[in-house]
Amino acid sequence: MKTKKTLVIGASEKTERYANKAVRMLQDHDVPVLAFGNKAGQINDTKISTEFPSDQDIHSISLYLSAKNQNEYYDSIIELKPKRVIFNPGTENPAFEARLQENGIKPEVACTLVLLSTGVY
DSSP: OTTOOEEEETOOSOTTSHHHHHHHHHHHTTOOEEEEOSSOEEETTEEEESSOOOOSOOOEEEEOSOHHHHGGGHHHHHHHOOSEEEEOTTOOOHHHHHHHHHTTOEEEESOHHHHHHTTOO
């Protein structure tokens, strides 16, 4: 799993948030992880950045933003050229999913936590 560097969008220091749980579970599974959120902070050893990353070596993006809050990131996500974007529960967005497919990026409606806990991440 070490090759599947993952960007978590919607990260938060609040431990009850699923994005926070995802960052911690990715860390526990030794998956390199970047965290992006609207407030700077830290989750264990991972800094939450308020600047959208420009790293071109991201395999997966795990979304924790509602569909209406994803619009401003469409182009930035596509520019990263990830292999897949995981739409966690509550983030489903058919219009963006179609746009990702048009750009050769696999949209995956799934739960990062479940994918990791079942070994199919």
